[in-house]
Amino acid sequence: MTDGAPRQRTHLFSAQHADRYDRQQLIRRYQELTRARLIVMVDQVFHHSVTLLEELLSGASPEQELHLLLSSPGGDGEVAVRLVRAMQARCSRLTIIIPDMAKSAATIMALGAHEILMTASSDLGPVDPQFPINGRLVGAKEIEQAVKDAEARVAEAPDTFPLYSGLLADVNMLMVEQARSAMARSYTLIEEALSCSGLDEDSRSQIAEKLKGPLVDDATMHGATVGPDAARSLGLPVTTVDPESESWQLIWALWTRYFHLGAWPAGNRSVYEGELASQTFGQ
Template structure:
C-alpha cells in the first residue's frame, strides 16, 4: 500500500493572484448546494474553437443531476450552438439556462435546446440571426452583411462613381464570407428545429409546432440584430421561459457571480471570455 501524497500548500502570492477565482468558485458551490444542480458559466461568442473550453467544464460533472448554465453571449455560429446544446443535454437529467444579460443570435438557438430558460430582470433573447466573424475577431450580422453588400453592388452598378463610398465595406468582405452568410441564413429554420429537438421530452410534434410558432418572431419579422425578446414574449411563443425571482437566494448567487464577471471585462463590457465551474476555470483575454 503506497503512502498518500502530501497535500500541496499554495504560496501567499499564488493565493492572492487567484483569490477572486476561488471566491467565484465558492459561490458556484454554494449555489449547487442550494439547488442540487450542477452550475457552469459560459460568457463568450459561440464558435467551434470554444468547444474544448466548454467540454473542460462538463467533463467532471455527475450526469445524474440537473445542469444549470449561466449564459451571456452576442452569438456566433448556429451549428456550434447545436453541438453545445446536445453536449449539455448529454450531461444532465434536465437543462436550465440562466440569463443575467443577453443571449443573442446563436446563443438564442442554444437556449431553444434547454428544458427551462430563466430570464433575469435584464435578460433577453434575440432574433435567430447568424453572426459572421471578421479576421480581426469582430462580429457582423449575416442578414445585415448580405443586405449591405447587395445594396453596395446595386448602387455601384447603377453609378460606378459611388464606388469610393463603399470601398471600405467591400475591402473587409470576401465572397466566401458572403456565401457563408447566405448559407447560414438559409439554415436558420433547420437550426431552430435541431435545437428544439435537443430538449428533454419534446416529441416530433412538439418540435414542429414550436418551430412554426418561432418562424415569424425569431427569423422573418426582426429587422435588427439588436431586437429584444423578453420573458413574456418568449412565453407567448411557447418556450419554457420564466422570470427569475430577484429576491430569491438562487438569483442572489447568480447576480453576485455576474457582477464579478462584469467587473473582469466580460461581455457585454469587453472581449474577455469566461468558462467556469466549481472545478475548472478559464479566463480568456485577447
C-alpha cells in the same frame, strides 16, 4: 520530509487567484442550494467553445441537473447545437440561466434547454448567423444587405464604385455566399436545438413554426430584443425568476464579478468556469 498532510497553496499564488476562488466559492454555494451542477460560459460561440465547455462537463453525472449561466452576443449556430447536445448528454435536466443576454447562436443554445431562467432585463434575440470581421461580429443579414445596397447605389451612380468598394473591402463573394447559406440553415438549426429539449415532435413543430417569424424572417436587425414575456408567448419554457430569491442573488453576485472582470458584453474577456475548472482569456 512531510508528514503526509495535504499541501497548501502558497500565499502569493492564493493572492494571485483570489478572485477566481471567490467566484468558485459562489458556484459551490449555488450548487449546495439547488443540488444542480453550475457551469459558466461567457463568450462568443465558436469552435473553441466545444473543447472549453467539455472541460467544464468533466465528471458530470447524467443523474444530476445541469445549470448553465450563459452570456453571449452569438456566433456559429452549428457549434451552438453541438454544445447543447453535449450538455444534454451529461445531465438529467438542463437549465440555462440568462442574467444579461444570449443572442443569435446563444439563443439557439437556449432553445435546447428544459428551462430558461430570465429576469425582466434578460434578453434573447434573432437567430442571425454571425461572422467575425476585423475583431467584431457582423450579422449575415447585415452582410447581405450591405452588398445589396452597395450594388443598387453603384448601379444608379457608377462613379460611386470606388467609395463602396472601399467600404466593403473586408467582404468578398465567398463570405456573402456563406452568409446566405447560414441564413438558410437557421430554420433547421432551430429545429435541431428544439429536438434536444425533450419536447415531443408535435410540440417542437408548433414552437418552431412560431419562432420562424420573430427569430428569423421578421427580425431586421441583430440587436432586436426578445424578453421573457415575448419568449414565453412563443412557447419557450421561460421562468421569470424572483430577483430577490437566494438562488438569483448568488447568480447575480457571480455575474457582477464577470462583468467587473470585463467579460462579454462589458468587454472582450471570455470565461468558462465551474467548481473545479476555470479558463479566462482575452483583453
